[in-house]
Amino acid sequence: MAVSPLPAQNGTSEIKLSAAKAKSLAVRTGSMSKPGNQGAATAKAKGAELAEQLNEETRQKYVKGKKLGEGTYAIVYLGHLKDDPQSLVAIKKIKVNTEYREGLAMDAVRELKHLQELSHPNIIALHSVFSSRNQNLNLVLEYLPQGDLEMLIRDVEGIRYGAAEVKTWMGMLGRAVWFCHENFVLHRDIKPNNLLIAADGEIKLADFGLARSFSDPYRGMTSQVITRWYRPPELLFGARFYSGTVDVWSMGMVFAELILRRPFAMGTTDINQLELICQNIGTPNEENWPGVTKLEGYVKFDNLNSQPVKGRDFYLGTFGLIGSVGVDLLMAMLTLDPRKRSTARQVLDHKWWATDPRPTAKRDLPRKGGGPAKMGEDLKRRGGEIEDGPGDKVARKLNFAAR
Amino acid sequence: MAADFWASTQRRYWQFSKEQLAELRDKLDNEDKTLVQQCPLPDRRLLSHFFNTQLVKLGKRMPIRQQAIATAQVYIRRFYIKVPIRQTNPYIVMATALYLACKMEESPQHIRVVVGEASAVWSGSEHLPTKPSFADQQDVIPLDVSKLGEFEFYLISEMNSQLIVHHPYRTLQELQSTLNLAPDEISLAWSVINDHYMTDLPLLNPPHVIAVSAIFLALTLKPTQGGLQATIATAAALSNTPQLSKNTSSADNRAPDMTSNKVQNFVAWLAEGEVDIKAVVDCSQEIISLYEVLEQYKETTCKEQIAACMKKRGLV
Numbered sequence: 001m002a003v004s005p006l007p008a009q010n011g012t013s014e015i016k017l018s019a020a021k022a023k024s025l026a027v028r029t030g031s032m033s034k035p036g037n038q039g040a041a042t043a044k045a046k047g048a049e050l051a052e053q054l055n056e057e058t059r060q061k062y063v064k065g066k067k068l069g070e071g072t073y074a075i076v077y078l079g080h081l082k083d084d085p086q087s088l089v090a091i092k093k094i095k096v097n098t099e100y101r102e103g104l105a106m107d108a109v110r111e112l113k114h115l116q117e118l119s120h121p122n123i124i125a126l127h128s129v130f131s132s133r134n135q136n137l138n139l140v141l142e143y144l145p146q147g148d149l150e151m152l153i154r155d156v157e158g159i160r161y162g163a164a165e166v167k168t169w170m171g172m173l174g175r176a177v178w179f180c181h182e183n184f185v186l187h188r189d190i191k192p193n194n195l196l197i198a199a200d201g202e203i204k205l206a207d208f209g210l211a212r213s214f215s216d217p218y219r220g221m222t223s224q225v226i227t228r229w230y231r232p233p234e235l236l237f238g239a240r241f242y243s244g245t246v247d248v249w250s251m252g253m254v255f256a257e258l259i260l261r262r263p264f265a266m267g268t269t270d271i272n273q274l275e276l277i278c279q280n281i282g283t284p285n286e287e288n289w290p291g292v293t294k295l296e297g298y299v300k301f302d303n304l305n306s307q308p309v310k311g312r313d314f315y316l317g318t319f320g321l322i323g324s325v326g327v328d329l330l331m332a333m334l335t336l337d338p339r340k341r342s343t344a345r346q347v348l349d350h351k352w353w354a355t356d357p358r359p360t361a362k363r364d365l366p367r368k369g370g371g372p373a374k375m376g377e378d379l380k381r382r383g384g385e386i387e388d389g390p391g392d393k394v395a396r397k398l399n400f401a402a403r
Numbered sequence: 404m405a406a407d408f409w410a411s412t413q414r415r416y417w418q419f420s421k422e423q424l425a426e427l428r429d430k431l432d433n434e435d436k437t438l439v440q441q442c443p444l445p446d447r448r449l450l451s452h453f454f455n456t457q458l459v460k461l462g463k464r465m466p467i468r469q470q471a472i473a474t475a476q477v478y479i480r481r482f483y484i485k486v487p488i489r490q491t492n493p494y495i496v497m498a499t500a501l502y503l504a505c506k507m508e509e510s511p512q513h514i515r516v517v518v519g520e521a522s523a524v525w526s527g528s529e530h531l532p533t534k535p536s537f538a539d540q541q542d543v544i545p546l547d548v549s550k551l552g553e554f555e556f557y558l559i560s561e562m563n564s565q566l567i568v569h570h571p572y573r574t575l576q577e578l579q580s581t582l583n584l585a586p587d588e589i590s591l592a593w594s595v596i597n598d599h600y601m602t603d604l605p606l607l608n609p610p611h612v613i614a615v616s617a618i619f620l621a622l623t624l625k626p627t628q629g630g631l632q633a634t635i636a637t638a639a640a641l642s643n644t645p646q647l648s649k650n651t652s653s654a655d656n657r658a659p660d661m662t663s664n665k666v667q668n669f670v671a672w673l674a675e676g677e678v679d680i681k682a683v684v685d686c687s688q689e690i691i692s693l694y695e696v697l698e699q700y701k702e703t704t705c706k707e708q709i710a711a712c713m714k715k716r717g718l719v
Binding site for chain 1: 407410411412502503506507509511514548551552555556559560563564565566567573
């Protein structure tokens with residue numbers, strides 16, 4: 001595949017938009033509310049019927065099959081087009097009605113917002129949206145039956161791969177991230193189990209529950225994003241002004257993990273994560289990262305943990321698989337100072353892609369076949385969570401005070 | 404601001420021609436002609452102005468940005484080309500649109516805060532319908548958290564869950580240095596952009612056209628009170644309609660040289676660029692006529708007519 005960022009191949013997975021109408025809603029308001037309160041959601045029978053029909057049309061187009069997984073935030077079903085049982089989709093039903101209504105969760109809003117606009121071969125496609133009874137929002141997503149990248153990484157015994165395969169996967173991830181940034185979207189939760197695998201081996205970036213548009217200049221963002229193991233040091237230090245390079249750090253961590261076949265730094269707390277970064281990558285200081293000590297959450301690490309930034313030799317020793325050019329790329333992605341770190345664009349411009357070995361063709365990639373259940377697992381999860389691990393749910397906290 | 408405008412859902416699904424808009428609205432009106440006759444509502448622009456002032460009033464009580472208010476107004480406008488306004492409680496529509504817009508613009512407000520503030524703004528005695536027949540009413544809006552949550556869902560559905568709105572503000576900021584705009588010109592253009600949400604322009608034109616029109620108006624409106632005529636004249640000149648040109652001379656005399664230079668630079672810049680000049684002229688004229696229409700604005704009239712309409716429909 002091309003080294004330079006090709007414009008998105010629009011149309012490959014065209015979003016089919018269908019009117020998703022709140023049928024149940026209009027009806028419900030009429031029938032269940034007290035007469036005095038009736039007017040909220042409006043609509044007399046005729047209007048409602050029309051809306052209902054359109055939604056019904058969309059809903060009828062899909063057949064909801066068995067449940068693939070259920071989480072606190074969503075239930076995932078296998079589904080297919082009514083006319084064509086072969087055309088599988090995943091239907092992610094967002095639980096709106098948990099206990100009492102508090103408005104649509106920010107995750108759901110973010111996912112909708114961004115997936116509606118982003119169309120790229122390496123980003124999960126949103127086919128359509130419809131509502132079902134009890135006011136649930138259903139996202140019809142591309143069906144990705146081959147599990148996720150994490151499964152492949154973890155199956156050390158069963159799955160063998162080398163530099164060529166890593167190059168193919170990283171290339172697909174790189175293009176997805178570049179495309180997001182090119183469209184002013186920060187993903188903010190890149191990790192192997194958000195990288196789903198399509199039937200043809202294509203990697204698809206999923207879970208936009210933490211994604212947001214770039215902030216306007218001088219407007220801060222929350223630092224409580226990205227699953228801890230993949231979170232860059234500036235966020236661990238509480239930076240509120242950051243750029244696409246936060247995602248590049250996560251990409252670098254995924255890159256390292258693909259080679260090591262285990263996460264590069266598995267912190268149990270935020271401070272522990274920083275310690276691991278200090279030990280394994282280098283301790284941030286004013287020399288290697290001017291201004292770092294002024295960050296809100298900056299923590300000084302004493303001599304015990306203070307390590308110079310690891311040089312090329314260390315990387316060559318640990319990540320020799322990808323060769324010296326590949327190591328250069330990895331080091332550029334894992335640079336402590338976010339201003340010196342590669343951008344997604346620079347990652348794609350790197351020499352490594354043009355260096356031997358050539359990336360493996362998609363069809364020859366190893367696969368494990370996670371099957372539908374795995375996709376259910378992946379989609380039901382909320383962003384920022386590590387399954388069964390030291391749960392990191394901080395990312396979920398919405399700071400209402402922050403502007 | 405996110406994603407590419409040219410590939411956005413806004414451009415693909417939410418930009419119309421005037422004819423298309425009129426057709427959509429006629430269709431809604433025809434659904435129930437008697438209701439339309441029985442419940443007269445003010446001119447759409449006056450009504451939009453009413454919405455605008457109400458949203459600003461509500462917005463002031465929370466730490467939210469102008470852009471969220473702008474997004475909310477676009478949501479309301481989109482919503483009302485799909486749902487007849489007379490079948491809704493506009494206060495709930497406003498509160499919900501603002502609530503959702505805050506989430507979209509990354510300044511989320513808790514749903515209870517929005518509901519609380521909305522009730523405070525709209526339930527106070529001064530906002531009760533003034534006609535004696537309504538004096539017994541307690542609340543204009545029976546608003547609660549679940550209702551807003553429910554309605555949010557409806558709003559999202561009506562908009563086909565296409566939620567990102569591109570605004571002209573960013574373009575304005577980007578053009579600041581290119582066109583060498585002074586801070587007062589920027590802030591005037593900024594207010595013109597704020598005002599354009601009271602018209603159909605957000606559904607008719609891409610944001611950059613609106614930003615350019617706003618700059619054009621700011622440059623020509625600024626110098627004097629007579630600026631409006633000058634603007635009309637310049638707009639007329641641009642579009643080759645000479646009938647208004649007699650107003651030009653008086654206004655031109657008063658305009659300082661600095662500004663006329665800037666206008667010339669601007670016109671030259673416009674001539675070289677690929678911005679649709681006809682659209683800019685249309686926009687400018689639309690905004691000018693908005694200002695004329697707004698002179699008839701009376702908040703009480705809007706309030707009463709909406710209240711009467713809701714009363715009739717049993718929506719209160």
